[in-house]
Amino acid sequence: MSDELEKLERTVEREMSVLRALPDVAPGAVCMGRVQAAVLAEAARLARRRRWLRTIATGVGLAAALLVTVLAPRLSGRRPTATVIDPDAALYQWSSAWDEASMQLAAVAEQRWSSHSYELSDPATELDEHVDSLARSFEYMGDL
């Protein structure tokens, strides 16, 4: 910081003493109660959303893993043959696809939600729409 700025800052800090006479103002008890209640309600809502997102991500991931396992041989053009399935390999394949789909889904949902957090509009509505859309997808895949 330049000398001039330092000097100005010291001057201003001294001048700030004039505000010592500014009366204290404090929020009333009713206001504090309202703010506390609103904060706790919001925390509970966010916790519910996180749980719901995890549930949907898990379900969609599982459904995606099933689709990958069922469709992959057909897409590759191979005729299904009677082969001995290695249960460990199949389980590994399912769980890998499940993990990846879950992580991607959670990351996208979190990113979309976080990117809107500072906007004046309520991000809750948009995220609710995403959650509903994912729930419908889950139901559709469950029907397959």
Place this chain on the structure above:
Amino acid sequence: MDEVDLGDVLRRAQRHDAAALSRLVTLYAPRVYGLLYRLTGQPETAEDLLQETFLRVIRSIGRYEHTGRFEAWLFRIAANLARDHARHRKRTDELSQGASAGEESRTEERAGEVPDPAQQLADTEVGQRLAEAVQRLPRADREVILLRHYSGLSFREIARLLDIPLGTALARAHRALRKLRDELSAEE
């Protein structure tokens, strides 16, 4: 609260622990309210903005990285909300009154109406005159000195928070404080 305790409270608040969140409100609400009250001049507006400030905090606390200056992040949110409110109010005033450009002085005067009689009774005469003089300051100047007064942040941190050069922040503060001193001296 020392830094170790605050760090622990913030970590728990990031997991949306109810007790930690409640503790943050208890600790910081009085100062944030003070800032918002003096910026807006209206107790009811200050209460609404106080609640919105903490709601914004809880919605984005997951992304907050505690490097030691929680106040800077918190008061930035509060100051931005107060600014948005002032801009919205100015637009509303212009639309409803058909005002031309440069109506900020009228908006500032309306913001200077401090209607809380209970507060006025509790204040000393000098304090009341000072409060009224603060309300008459230009918004940008008022913002800097009130942030310094209520947040405890340095002028360097306030300049960063407001995204203005340090020299600008100091100049605004100096101008505002000199005006307050002159007004109080003139009335004695």
